[in-house]
Amino acid sequence: MAAQASLRDRRMIGRLRLASQRLAGDRAGSVPELVRWMTAMQAQDLQAALWAVGVRVPGAGLADVRAAIDAGTVVRSWPMRGTLHLVAPEDLGWMLELTAERLTRSIAGRHRQLEITWADVEKARDIALEHIAADGPVSRADLFRVLDAAGQPTQGQRGIHLLGSLCRHGWLVLGPLAGNQQLVAAFDEWIPVSRRLGREEAMAQFLLRYLRSHGPATLRDFAWWTQLPLTEVHAAFENVRHELVELECGGTSYWLSPEVAALQDSGLPGARSVHLLPGFDEFVLGYTERSAVLAPEHSDLIVPGGNGVFKKTVVAAGKVVGTWALEGTGPRAAVVPELFDGAATLGPAAQAALTTAARRYTRFLAS
Structure with missing residues (x-):
């Protein structure tokens, strides 16, 4: 059953989050383990994302994080908010199924400005997959040249919106690194095993993992983080609240894992970190x-x-x-x-x- 307690000092929220995010206390043993634990990690700035992982994995070097991306044990794509994140490969499919439709609706106006129709997306998909099947993962610049040559212009942000759509719908994904850039790969080839979950199960798992890895956090934090409807978040919460602890502070309910909540009594790490x-x-x-x-x-x-x-x-x-x-x-x-x-x-x-x-x-x- 969920436990409830008052947060003794609001300043402790940050230290509890250090523990949840594997910056203090128990640490991750490997790069894939850390990314899987964090659920999703903001990664539009690739170099920043590499260090965001490295700082949480004791002893990890830049080469270790790059190797995980090259091996496909960590992947980078647009699972939510229209923003690049690092996620575990087996999670990307169900995340996209949960978030893609809502995001597609939110950018429909921009696609009309760029004259991108669904037929254009399908044509770009066929062109890209045919090229990758013949030549393997391709750089973004080369992919855009292929699309341009086939009558799908990529200038003025049209190319990145096409690429985002193809990744969001699970046809393409960012694959191995080439210097400081990533090549674009076919989703099914780069991620041969990707779980599929029903919407209710996916919502519950997404919410639970976020609160365990980011708590103390609120339901509103999660709704903003994923851009999923708050009403649906509240419904999913009823399926997972028994696995969480509530901390009340200033009239606001924060949720986190029982293990991290217990650190208030057993010894909260990070005081001198x-x-x-x-x-x-x-x-x-x-x-x-x-x-x-x-x-x-x-x-x-x-x-x-x-x-x-x-x-x-x-x-x-x-x-x-x-x-x-x-x-x-x-x-x-x-x-x-x-x-x-x-x-x-x-x-x-x-x-x-x-x-x-x-x-x-x-x-x-x-x-």
Whole structure:
């Protein structure tokens, strides 16, 4: 049965999320294990996504994350919100079946502007699959050249919308890496085993896994994260609430796994932790309401001008305390933090943890 308790201190939300997101406490043993646990990880910025995985897997290097993508044990596609995410390959099919129709309706107006009809999508599908069957996975640029030559223009965002549609409907998927780009592959060839779930089961599993990997979180957070209807989310919640713990804070119900909730009594990790997280990381971006970990007055410093581009963040004890950048290249590369309230924000222990985190990042890039 679900348990209920009051959150003793709202500042603990961030530390509980560190544990849920495998940034503190129990850690993932491999790259595929971590991505499967996280359910989906924002990945429109590929380099940021590689580090979002690496920072959560002790000892993982850049080559390990790239190898998982090349092996197809982690895949990148548009499973929700019209945004690229990393997911486990066996999950992508049912995620797309759950979210694709609603997203297709939401961008119908843009497709009319781009003069993309369903017949165009089907024609682009046939052209792409025929080309890939003959030559194997193809770069985006080469695929667009093939489409252009066959009478499907790709200029002015038409190409990316066609590609997104073909991926969203499960015909194509981003496959192996070629440098800092990904080749486009046929879905059924790249993901030979992809589970199919009924809508009710898929909704329940999606919600449960999100709350376990991102909690404490609200049902509204999940509805925003997936862009699925809140009424349907509430219905799915009744099927999984017995597997979760409710924490009440300020009149709001947050939900999380029993294992992480129990850390309030047994010892919550992360009190002296400092993490250097990439832009677009799930710790910040995975929720519609972020004030528990990011002071509202600092929001513009993370997303300047509200332009949708999230900067890299310094997170100390579950709270965003600044941004950071990498200056220089190779052995001389150095992490340069910019703390919101100056160097006094971090005490000696946290400063030492920041130095350790910076070394971890540079080792990740080199391995």
